Amino acid sequence: MSGVFGEESPDVIVIGAGIHGCSTALHCAKRGLKVLVIEKDHAGRHSSGVNAGGVRQLARHVAEIPLSTYSMGLWHRIADLVDDDCGFTSDGQVLVAESEEEYDSFRARVTQLNSLGFSHEELIDAKELRSLVPAVSETCPGGIVSRRDGAAIPFKTTQAFRRKAESLGVRFCEGVRVTGIKADGSAWMVTTDAGTARAANVVNAAGAWADRIAACLGEPVPLEVIAPMLMITARVEHFIKPVVILRSRKLSFKQFANGTVLIGGGHLGRALRDQNITVLDWVKLAESAKTVWDLFPIMRGAAIVRAWAGIEARMPDDLPVFGKSRIHQGIFHQFGFSAHGFQLGPGAGAVMAELIAAGNTNTPIDGLGIERFAT
Amino acid sequence: MKTIKDVAALSECYDLLIIGAGPAGLAAAATGAELGLSAVLVDENPAPGGQIYRGITTTPVTAKETLGADYWRGTDLVRSLEASKASYAPGATVWSVGPAPDSPDATGGMEVGVSINGAARVIQARQVIAATGALERPFPVPGWTLPGVMTAGGAQIALKTSGLVPDGKVVVAGSGPLLYLLTAQLRAAGAKISVMLDTTPLENWGRAIRHAPDFLRSPYLSKGLKLLLGANRGMRIVRGVKAISAHGDNQVTSVRFRHGSKEEELPCDVLLLHQGVVPNINLANAVGCALDWDEDQLTWVPQTDDWYETSVKGFTIAGDGAGIAGAEGAALRGRLAALGAGHRLGRLSAQERDRTAAPVRAQLIRASRGRRFLDVLYQPAKAFRVPTADDTIVCRCEEVTAGKLRETVALGVSGPNQMKSFLRCGMGPCQGRLCGLTVTELIADARGVSPGEVGGYRLRPPIKPITLGELAALPKTPAAIKAVER
Amino acid sequence: MFRRLPDLGGETVTFTIDGHPATARLGDTVAAALLASGIQSCRTTPVSGAPRAPYCMMGVCFECLVTINGIGNRQGCLIPVAEGMVVETQKGARSIASELPAKGDAA
Structure with a gap:
């Protein structure tokens, strides 16, 4: 250990203080482990602080559902975990079908989930859709609802995890960039621009920069750096409670208690990760606006007051890289959440802490490991 | 054209x-x-x-x-x-x-x-x-959001574009050359101004005086003297004003102010505020x-x-x-x-550019002479930049007060961007235009560091709000389509 | 609050404020026309419901937001008033209903 890190070695070094890094740090501390978090900017600076805040089990890939379900349990008592409500509200999320064909595919999905033992998604008809989302366009035949879903405030949440972790003894070093990792006897030596740190376990939660850490460890991954764009309107009269998402056209739509409406859904701007900059693409934002125009006619005169994008990582199969290293003892990966990792944060941190402390977990995480990219 | x-x-x-x-x-x-x-x-x-x-x-x-x-x-x-x-x-x-x-x-x-x-x-x-x-620099005083309180520049614009002058009991307050200019213009147009409350800190004169030689050779001197002499005729001027507040239920009806050890309250229908640009x-x-x-x-x-x-x-x-x-x-x-x-x-070419620019630069030096004197003399008092009264609204759009901001700094929120996440200040339609400087200076003051260290709001486009309908109808330019296809 | 200088000349236009007929001088912005018509406040805030009136007149403060010809949140100080224009003051968070709001209680 040298530089800002002092003499004493932690048990775990977490690289990256997004929602995942902060959550893993918190859960490790709860298990009595000593944790050091190294963050190149500040906690929640990128996608963890500026995402749409959707807390969603709805429409997830089957491989993610166990992790998501575990996480949802934690969300519903989030204040017990981090002493902060994180702005979490649970008014459900609704996936709207825009055509009969799409509605048929939704029916098939719900049947499949039920056969696998998952019951959080329920098929709803046009009448129930209209009662949940009164403003939705007349032409939509139905949808799927996930009633325990909701939304939270991302920056507040990430900060709350960070604060709670710190109160349990986790050390955060912000503004410090990791430059390399190598084996050092039975432990790992992490080099940074502010000295070196040593620990038996290292968690790679470096988000859009995680491929560089993985490459350093000889486990290259095909990570794409993306910048999903969001925009928000001025306050308008309250007209919708649940979060609304679409499948065929990219949209997520959420009205906050203060009346502002957040419009997202995955249209991408340009991410310049080495400069920490994102550039908006107005033509694609115009597509989002057009989708809202079609779906919610009453939004047509609403004023867009801000648009932005966060930098994050996407994997080719849109699934996270989560679990132990394929080749190294004491190395763990937790990145690549592909624009839907915010909800997973609380639970993924708990499962990761279990993996580190106990060596295994009862929560199924099959199909999420880094070995799927080994060549 | x-x-x-x-x-x-x-x-x-x-x-x-x-x-x-x-x-x-x-x-x-x-x-x-x-x-x-x-x-x-x-x-x-x-x-x-x-x-x-x-x-x-x-x-x-x-x-x-x-x-x-x-x-x-x-x-x-x-x-x-x-x-x-x-x-x-x-x-x-x-x-x-x-x-x-x-x-x-x-x-x-x-x-x-x-x-x-x-x-x-x-x-x-x-x-x-x-x-x-x-x-115009924000001028956050208690009651500055009441109808009837406007910026002096706003009143000047109403005069220039529409020939409107404030009516009834008009009070102008603040500091700076433009305050005097506007007052002169309004009076020339026939407005009656009952009192001018000059908030220029008297101690600024001591600091400004060393920049006076340039000012004395500048065109600002004669303009300034004319305005000052004109203002002294037929209008009460209160100098060294330390505190101002506007009062009224749904409309300003009085203005209270303190100068020296004296507190005064005057009836007021229009209060025009200005402390520089x-x-x-x-x-x-x-x-x-x-x-x-x-x-x-x-x-x-x-x-x-x-x-x-x-x-x-x-x-x-x-x-x-x-x-x-x-x-x-x-x-x-x-x-x-x-x-x-x-x-x-x-x-x-660089040579052509520099040759053409040379006389322009010479003119610019002449035109800028004396500005430093004005900058220092009319540097607004801290009490009018960082409101001391906790109930003073700082962010007009989201109605965030100075007290709430100070409380939040005490919780460890150290910069304007985190402050936005906590209090929504700067997130209304004006996008921080009317509170950005105040929030930065207030945080700096509460933390005892310089405003430069605290930083400012990181602003997001659109720079001006655009309606969803306008955005939805945005035509795809050939360049943009190419960008999408890449 | 404001009065118009005498003998300005120029054309006048007629428009309505919350259903009441009003006149302005051609070239006035909507905000200036409201000031000239003696309108005390042009909106109430969505946060506390406090009344607000034009403040900066130059497009910066967004205090003069009004509904113009059915479109809400327009900056009155940037838009010239036009013959027959329908101007409405705003109460709290703007209604985004697609139809025009009721024309006030002009009776």
Whole structure:
């Protein structure tokens, strides 16, 4: 250990203080482990602080559902975990079908989930859709609802995890960039621009920069750096409670208690990760606006007051890289959440802490490991 | 000059796009067109002139002495634009400026979102000059959100554009040369001003006096003396005012103030506030230009080179938006900015540029003489920048008070951007224009560090709100479609 | 609060404020026309419902937001008033209903 890190070695070094890094740090501390978090900017600076805040089990890939379900349990008592409500509200999320064909595919999905033992998604008809989302366009035949879903405030949440972790003894070093990792006897030596740190376990939660850490460890991954764009309107009269998402056209739509409406859904701007900059693409934002125009006619005169994008990582199969290293003892990966990792944060941190402390977990995480990219 | 009345009439790409038709923008557009550049001047207002020459082609106040000779000087600038080959788009709002997806060369092409009359479009410009000028420094005092309380500049605009004068019991309050100028204009137009509350800290004189020699040789001297002498005739002036508050239920009905050890309350129908102007840096900030904190002007100033190009390639700021230097200086800086852009576009060599610029620079030095004296003398008192009364609203849009901000600093929230997440200050429709400086200075004060260290709001586009309908109808430009297909 | 200087000349336009007929001088912005018509406040805030009136007149403060010809949140100080224009003051968070709001209680 040298530089800002002092003499004493932690048990775990977490690289990256997004929602995942902060959550893993918190859960490790709860298990009595000593944790050091190294963050190149500040906690929640990128996608963890500026995402749409959707807390969603709805429409997830089957491989993610166990992790998501575990996480949802934690969300519903989030204040017990981090002493902060994180702005979490649970008014459900609704996936709207825009055509009969799409509605048929939704029916098939719900049947499949039920056969696998998952019951959080329920098929709803046009009448129930209209009662949940009164403003939705007349032409939509139905949808799927996930009633325990909701939304939270991302920056507040990430900060709350960070604060709670710190109160349990986790050390955060912000503004410090990791430059390399190598084996050092039975432990790992992490080099940074502010000295070196040593620990038996290292968690790679470096988000859009995680491929560089993985490459350093000889486990290259095909990570794409993306910048999903969001925009928000001025306050308008309250007209919708649940979060609304679409499948065929990219949209997520959420009205906050203060009346502002957040419009997202995955249209991408340009991410310049080495400069920490994102550039908006107005033509694609115009597509989002057009989708809202079609779906919610009453939004047509609403004023867009801000648009932005966060930098994050996407994997080719849109699934996270989560679990132990394929080749190294004491190395763990937790990145690549592909624009839907915010909800997973609380639970993924708990499962990761279990993996580190106990060596295994009862929560199924099959199909999420880094070995799927080994060549 | 070609006037553009709807977005469809804009070209796909211009050599030079100028934002703002005040002195700097008018001069930059005319100069750019003279250099043979395809230039378009876009401006939010219905007619040219910016704020200082607001309504110069349309004002109903035709008696020359009311608005004064300095105002009418703007006529020449408008004429030179009219005589040029530049395009001019009035009533046009720029809501986004960013790097073009496919910059045609190394000159840093920009993509610019423009709306005219409810229709939006994205066009390209090889160089952009932002001549976004100045805005009045926020003046957060208790009651400043009441109807009947306005900025002095706002009243001046109502006079210039519509021949309106405040009526009833009018009180003007604050500091700075413009306060005196406006008071003189309003009185010349027949308004009765019951009292002027001058908040200039008396101790500023001691610090300003060493900059006096330059001021004594500057044209500001005679203008200033005339205004001061004029103000003393037939109007009560209270100097050394330390605290002001506006009172009333749904409308201001009285103003309370403290001077020396005395408290007074006067009936008031209109209260006009002013404590100097600061660069309007919202666009520069959203574009990502590096900004510095200026300890004299107590505001953010964009970093620029000799030709006013910012840290963002191809994006230049001319006039008061690059630091306050006044109207005459703004026009000269507009010309220099256009010469710089012309050179970067290969229209004139470095030698030609420098030769043409030399006399302009000499004029600029003369025009700027005496400014430092004014900056120091009229540096507003801290009590009027960082409100002491906890119930004073700082963010007018989201109604966030000074007390709430201080409480939140005490929780460990150390900067304006985290403050936005916690309190929503700066997140209303004005996008932090009216609270940005106050929030920065208040946090700095509470933490005992410099405003430069605290930083300012990181602003998000759109720079001006755009309706969902406008955005949904955004035409796909060939360049944009190409960018999407890549 | 404001009065018009005498003998300005120029054309006048007629428009309505919350259903009441009003006149302005051609070239006035909507905000100036409201000031000239003696309108004390043009909106109430969505946060506390406090009344607000035009403040800066130059497009910066967004206090003069009004509904113009059915479109809400327009900056009154930037838009010239036009013959027959329908101007409505705003109460709290703007209604985004697609039809025009009721024309006030002019009776």
